[in-house]
Amino acid sequence: MTLPVIKNYIDGEWVESNTEVFGDIMNPALGEKIAQVPYGTKEDVDMAVAAARKAYPEWRKTPPITRARYLFRLKEAFEEQFEEIAEILTTEQGKAIDESRGEVRRMIENVEHATGVTTMMTGYCLEDIAKGVDCSLQRQPMGVFAAIAPYNFPGMVPWWFLPYAIVTGNTFILKPSEQVPMTQAKVFEIIDGVGFPEGVVNTVNGSRDVVNALLDHPDIEGISFVGATPTAKYIYERCGATGKRVQALGGAKNIVAIMPDAKIDAAMPSLITSFFGCAGQRCLSGSILAPVGEVADELIEKFISSTKAMKIGSGLDEQTGMGPVISGAHRDRILAYIEKGIEEGADLILDGRDFSHPDFPNGYFVGPTIFDNVTPDMTIAKEEIFGPVVSIVRAKTLDDVVDLINTRGFANAACVYTQNAAVVRQFKYQVNPAMIGVNIGIAAPMSFFPFGGSGNSMFGDLKGHGREIFQFYTDAKVVIERYF
Numbered sequence: 001m002t003l004p005v006i007k008n009y010i011d012g013e014w015v016e017s018n019t020e021v022f023g024d025i026m027n028p029a030l031g032e033k034i035a036q037v038p039y040g041t042k043e044d045v046d047m048a049v050a051a052a053r054k055a056y057p058e059w060r061k062t063p064p065i066t067r068a069r070y071l072f073r074l075k076e077a078f079e080e081q082f083e084e085i086a087e088i089l090t091t092e093q094g095k096a097i098d099e100s101r102g103e104v105r106r107m108i109e110n111v112e113h114a115t116g117v118t119t120m121m122t123g124y125c126l127e128d129i130a131k132g133v134d135c136s137l138q139r140q141p142m143g144v145f146a147a148i149a150p151y152n153f154p155g156m157v158p159w160w161f162l163p164y165a166i167v168t169g170n171t172f173i174l175k176p177s178e179q180v181p182m183t184q185a186k187v188f189e190i191i192d193g194v195g196f197p198e199g200v201v202n203t204v205n206g207s208r209d210v211v212n213a214l215l216d217h218p219d220i221e222g223i224s225f226v227g228a229t230p231t232a233k234y235i236y237e238r239c240g241a242t243g244k245r246v247q248a249l250g251g252a253k254n255i256v257a258i259m260p261d262a263k264i265d266a267a268m269p270s271l272i273t274s275f276f277g278c279a280g281q282r283c284l285s286g287s288i289l290a291p292v293g294e295v296a297d298e299l300i301e302k303f304i305s306s307t308k309a310m311k312i313g314s315g316l317d318e319q320t321g322m323g324p325v326i327s328g329a330h331r332d333r334i335l336a337y338i339e340k341g342i343e344e345g346a347d348l349i350l351d352g353r354d355f356s357h358p359d360f361p362n363g364y365f366v367g368p369t370i371f372d373n374v375t376p377d378m379t380i381a382k383e384e385i386f387g388p389v390v391s392i393v394r395a396k397t398l399d400d401v402v403d404l405i406n407t408r409g410f411a412n413a414a415c416v417y418t419q420n421a422a423v424v425r426q427f428k429y430q431v432n433p434a435m436i437g438v439n440i441g442i443a444a445p446m447s448f449f450p451f452g453g454s455g456n457s458m459f460g461d462l463k464g465h466g467r468e469i470f471q472f473y474t475d476a477k478v479v480i481e482r483y484f
């Protein structure tokens with residue numbers, strides 16, 4: 001049986017990549033190939049940039065309210081095909097279908113927020129900055145932008161950027177993750193149906209060659225990136241070298257602190273989804289559970305029993321709480337971290353290494369795994385594992401937790417469970433991560449607030465979506481004027 005091959009969408013047309021190299025797209029629950037993705041070339045990128053550049057002058061002149069109307073139509077089209085998008089997402093990524101629905105909802109919320117362009121893109125002015133002299137600031141689009149996406153949110157992450165880039169008058173090229181390009185292929189079919197002017201939105205599939213061609217292309221003004229920290233750093237540096245605007249969001253090591261007064265039973269569902277949702281492959285996933293003081297034993301007992309109650313299986317099964325991880329290679333990487341934890345002396349109190357699903361024997365499953373008595377210097381407490389592996393670091397005081405958080409080398413998100421406002425104030429005042437959850441296990445800002453961490457979790461200053469994204473995609477032109 002020949003597998004479907006993903007195409008590029010350039011200048012309003014579906015086109016084949018001119019590459020000879022293709023990768024396999026897998027269904028991670030079945031461990032089976034479902035399609036092929038071209039590893040595109042510099043020529044593919046040149047073609048997309050040429051189309052985006054050609055489309056830019058007319059699109060820039062299109063009034064913002066008219067540009068927003070394309071997004072209103074797109075939102076309606078997404079709503080109509082909501083279930084289809086979610087199903088494709090689960091099929092190629094593996095996450096539970098309800099999580100995929102949540103992800104598609106967040107994708108659509110970005111379209112909704114972007115339609116506020118006529119308010120969000122306005123400038124400001126002041127008369128008489130000197131006698132008879134007025135000054136105004138206006139926001140202008142800049143040209144062609146591109147975004148490079150990770151595998152864990154094939155639907156949502158590209159939409160932290162795409163709708164804002166185009167609604168502000170730029171034209172755009174997306175490179176989806178080569179591991180999960182089918183969701184955006186579906187989304188681009190819907191875009192095609194809405195009838196944007198040719199060349200305004202384009203997608204080029206591929207891997208490093210496509211990324212490097214985007215980074216080096218002189219006609220691209222800026223890059224939005226989301227992925228692992230080493231890649232984010234590379235993107236940031238290379239954009240610096242080529243003089244591009246850049247926002248590069250990286251990896252994470254998120255800590256969830258449980259204070260002695262925390263309402264453990266009420267917290268439990270959100271803790272389970274924080275650590276095991278998306279099989280731990282979220283940049284906001286809990287990775288370290290840090291009980292403070294005497295709460296530890298009760299917390300751990302309840303956490304283990306809730307974990308054991310979670311159903312593991314195909315994401316397409318409505319009852320599934322946790323699906324597979326993305327690939328065999330990633331499963332092996334996670335298993336190696338578990339071995340490292342044992343070797344370095346942590347107590348393995350729930351072992352997911354030998355998990356095998358009777359109906360899906362070839363799926364890339366790792367069972368939920370919990371280590372107790374992890375110390376801050378162990379590898380599993382320092383590196384991003386990106387799988388269903390929990391490290392419990394028992395802390396004596398809140399100060400210990402703050403110290404633990406601020407010495408991890410990542411600063412994406414941190415959460416605290418407590419009813420005590422003074423504890424919350426200290427926590428949010430002192431910790432470095434830029435996304436904070438209070439009695440919330442996944443501190444995910446919605447589309448109208450900015451998304452992004454600090455330190456090694458985010459290179460650049462303007463984050464994804466929120467108000468700031470309208471600044472990222474526009475230049476502030478200041479006019480100082482007087483008349484004689």
Ligand code: NAD
Nearest residue numbers: 149150151176177207208211227228231249250251252283
């Ligand atoms: P990744 O860095 O391997 O890949 C991301 C993108 O970069 C892909 O499109 C890939 O083709 C490209 N890429 C990878 N290596 C490259 C290289 N050497 N040169 C050029 N391009 C390269 O990340 P991933 O494994 O797809 O995603 C998981 C990572 O993303 C995790 O670290 C996770 O924490 C992070 N993430 C962060 C956020 C956030 O908001 N900070 C959100 C989602 C995911």
